[in-house]
Amino acid sequence: MNDAATIPASFRTSGTNLKRAKTHNHRVVLEIIRTRGPIGRTEISEITSLSRQTVQNIVAELERGGIVVMHAGKASGRGHPGMKVQLKADHAFSLGFHVDRLSVTAIVCDLVGEIVWEKSAGLSAASPDAANARIIGLAEEFRASKPELSDRLFGVGLAAPGPFETVDGTPSGADATNFSEFGSKENLDRLQQALGLPVVLQNDASAAALGEHVYGIGRNFNSFAFVQFGMGLGAGLVLNGALYPGSTKNAGEIGHVCVDPVGPPCTCGNSGCLEKYLSLNALCERLALAPTSQYSVTRIEQLFDEGNEGVREWMRDVAPYMRQMISMIDMMLDPEAIILGGIIKPAFLEALLEHASPLPVPPYGANGQDDRIRIGTSGATAVALGATAAAVDALYAPQVSHLLL
Numbered sequence: 001m002n003d004a005a006t007i008p009a010s011f012r013t014s015g016t017n018l019k020r021a022k023t024h025n026h027r028v029v030l031e032i033i034r035t036r037g038p039i040g041r042t043e044i045s046e047i048t049s050l051s052r053q054t055v056q057n058i059v060a061e062l063e064r065g066g067i068v069v070m071h072a073g074k075a076s077g078r079g080h081p082g083m084k085v086q087l088k089a090d091h092a093f094s095l096g097f098h099v100d101r102l103s104v105t106a107i108v109c110d111l112v113g114e115i116v117w118e119k120s121a122g123l124s125a126a127s128p129d130a131a132n133a134r135i136i137g138l139a140e141e142f143r144a145s146k147p148e149l150s151d152r153l154f155g156v157g158l159a160a161p162g163p164f165e166t167v168d169g170t171p172s173g174a175d176a177t178n179f180s181e182f183g184s185k186e187n188l189d190r191l192q193q194a195l196g197l198p199v200v201l202q203n204d205a206s207a208a209a210l211g212e213h214v215y216g217i218g219r220n221f222n223s224f225a226f227v228q229f230g231m232g233l234g235a236g237l238v239l240n241g242a243l244y245p246g247s248t249k250n251a252g253e254i255g256h257v258c259v260d261p262v263g264p265p266c267t268c269g270n271s272g273c274l275e276k277y278l279s280l281n282a283l284c285e286r287l288a289l290a291p292t293s294q295y296s297v298t299r300i301e302q303l304f305d306e307g308n309e310g311v312r313e314w315m316r317d318v319a320p321y322m323r324q325m326i327s328m329i330d331m332m333l334d335p336e337a338i339i340l341g342g343i344i345k346p347a348f349l350e351a352l353l354e355h356a357s358p359l360p361v362p363p364y365g366a367n368g369q370d371d372r373i374r375i376g377t378s379g380a381t382a383v384a385l386g387a388t389a390a391a392v393d394a395l396y397a398p399q400v401s402h403l404l405l
């Protein structure tokens, strides 16, 4: 994966002036250690084109700052095992929240995604105020239960189902598939003040994609799409090693691609959107379950485990839409992988994929292999974990140069 062709342009270091170079080089080296570590210094040097001496100096400085640690790598062949560098996991912690209209799940984890605290709680109402109160309450609970870790919290990641309000401030229609008004700037400012920590918002699919990129199987790919099966349907896109947010942070809203111009109306204002067919909201409607109940997902999993005919029939019916979605992502992005995840258990996603087989194969290149479609992190805590990765990405990594200079 480390051949020159797949190295993101931002990892290359030539052309920076000397004063900026120190900041920039530190960030580049740390970013490589964060996303690819444990990694040898020679490999960092090869990826960045920085001299081995420069890399050694930077790594030594990061080590003195308590940000990275060195340990012996595995011996390969008859050669000496090289020293590998990795982040000092407990140097800092982030707090991630998965928020929707029903509940909030909170996770605190270290820099390598080790979860040190987690808790979920339902909302008293499907409103931003109820969500805020729950978030603030959970943060206080964490601080009270782990005071020794509280001052190492550097930021908060929030993940909620989008689309969020547009640049002109118009919220999209409200229903169980989104939490548009939670993501307003006004609400985020309020939260940031109450929490006393910087906050960053991602839509749930982008957060989950970042989680895969930083902690999960997405570490192996520079470009992939992560498809989030929630009440709605969305995708997070990691392109050339970085999350692609889009101009209004709504990239990947594939649930609102029109697949039937004369289909049923959608809250987004269009008709026949993909998620009217392919989403847990659509399955709830089919099974006469309330999409606004936090127990519906558990009930769907139970029915699936029992081999319920209604669930199987739905999977057969939506198979063409699965194939269409995969083909659309393939043709648009030519990714190394498409990873499926969401708030539902992996076995359900595997069955959905099986029903859609044979999958469309792109008419080009080595990516036309079945294993390019993977099941990734899913379940109740996956998005909250992704939210912590969003915090690391947006808040921790850019701060590092200030810690050193």
Ligand SMILES: [Zn+2]
Pocket (backbone or CB within 6 Å): 255, 256, 257, 266, 267, 268, 269, 270, 273
């Ligand atoms: Zn729509």
